[in-house]
Amino acid sequence: MGVAIRDILVDCREPVSWDDLSGIAAVDAHNALYQFLSIIRQPDGTPLMNGKGRVTSHLSGILFRTANFLEKGIRPVFVFDGKPPELKQETINERRKHRAMADEAWKMALQEGDLEEAYRQASASARIDAHILESSRELLDLLGIPWLEAPSEGEAQAAWMVRKGSAAYVVSQDYDSLLFGAPVLVRNLTVSGRRRVRGRMVTVNPERIVLSSLLNRLGLTREQLIEIGILAGTDFNPGVRGIGAKKALKIVQKGEFESVIAEKQPDFNPAQITDFFLNPPVTDDYTLEWSAPDIEGVVEMLCGRYDFSEERVRSALTRVSVKATQKTLDAWF
DNA sequence: CGATACGA
DNA sequence: TCGTATCGG
Numbered sequence: 001m002g003v004a005i006r007d008i009l010v011d012c013r014e015p016v017s018w019d020d021l022s023g024i025a026a027v028d029a030h031n032a033l034y035q036f037l038s039i040i041r042q043p044d045g046t047p048l049m050n051g052k053g054r055v056t057s058h059l060s061g062i063l064f065r066t067a068n069f070l071e072k073g074i075r076p077v078f079v080f081d082g083k084p085p086e087l088k089q090e091t092i093n094e095r096r097k098h099r100a101m102a103d104e105a106w107k108m109a110l111q112e113g114d115l116e117e118a119y120r121q122a123s124a125s126a127r128i129d130a131h132i133l134e135s136s137r138e139l140l141d142l143l144g145i146p147w148l149e150a151p152s153e154g155e156a157q158a159a160w161m162v163r164k165g166s167a168a169y170v171v172s173q174d175y176d177s178l179l180f181g182a183p184v185l186v187r188n189l190t191v192s193g194r195r196r197v198r199g200r201m202v203t204v205n206p207e208r209i210v211l212s213s214l215l216n217r218l219g220l221t222r223e224q225l226i227e228i229g230i231l232a233g234t235d236f237n238p239g240v241r242g243i244g245a246k247k248a249l250k251i252v253q254k255g256e257f258e259s260v261i262a263e264k265q266p267d268f269n270p271a272q273i274t275d276f277f278l279n280p281p282v283t284d285d286y287t288l289e290w291s292a293p294d295i296e297g298v299v300e301m302l303c304g305r306y307d308f309s310e311e312r313v314r315s316a317l318t319r320v321s322v323k324a325t326q327k328t329l330d331a332w333f
Numbered sequence: 334c335g336a337t338a339c340g341a
Numbered sequence: 342t343c344g345t346a347t348c349g350g
Contacts, residue, residue, distance in 0.1 A: 036334065048350040051350085055350090056350050191334085312336075
């Protein structure tokens with residue numbers, strides 16, 4: 001998932017406190033939804049659902065995370081993917097195949113009573129369909145949170161919004177926005193520090209990656225970072241066999257990107273991928289406004305149609321409302 | 334994931 | 342009151 005450059009960014013991630021994160025956050029909606037849909041499940045892998053079998057995991061995630069963001073002075077704007085570029089088609093096909101296989105493996109694991117495997121496969125089978133998108137956008141509207149659909153990749157649009165100063169940083173677990181030129185990326189923007197991963201407890205803290213610092217530290221230009229991505233693999237090309245981020249870094253630092261491509265993949269022209277990262281389709285046609293939540297509307301949606309507990313929903317909405325009011329006052333001064 | 338219940 | 346377990350939909 002995403003560009004495979006994680007291994008060279010180990011020293012480029014700085015811990016960041018919540019206090020430093022107050023401001024406007026451009027959230028990679030696809031990434032957030034995928035995270036909610038894959039993780040918010042029962043131990044056997046079944047997602048949260050209403051009585052009619054509609055998946056609700058993502059709605060739970062959006063409601064409570066948004067409440068936390070606002071409470072901490074973070075104003076999110078959710079950036080959805082638009083039409084994927086042709087270059088991405090192979091990745092899209094592979095992911096579809098992978099999800100279908102995971103779905104089968106999930107059923108098998110359930111038959112064998114292997115809960116851990118069932119959960120793992122169910123997570124891998126998570127899919128963002130039309131219902132997920134429609135219900136997510138409806139909830140954001142009712143919560144008073146702005147969202148927009150990118151012309152193409154959401155991460156490209158989010159990066160552009162930070163470059164323009166419309167937002168302070170991109171929120172995503174993936175690194176693609178850096179190749180799209182996002183000046184600041186924030187990962188692990190979750191409230192709970194301790195998480196269970198494969199039975200063990202691990203501490204996960206918010207971390208910030210500043211593009212200029214990253215490029216300085218590694219002695220690269222943004223174009224060279226993109227070259228590393230292309231060698232290691234992106235959503236738009238499979239990468240070169242046997243070359244991961246670390247080897248790619250050495251190759252690019254020695255100025256051997258083109259010769260390696262010419263040798264290993266003579267029929268491959270990386271120029272259109274480089275160009276896509278440097279000049280992706282983006283739009284300036286958006287306005288960002290945060291308004292007080294439509295409390296009765298949210299209750300009607302989540303409790304009336306998706307079987308949420310009214311007590312839990314109202315409690316979360318109280319936190320959203322308090323901050324929405326305070327924001328209005330802040331803006332006045 | 335994030336909220337809540339529960340035991341030390 | 343804090344850390345771990347387990348609901349939630």
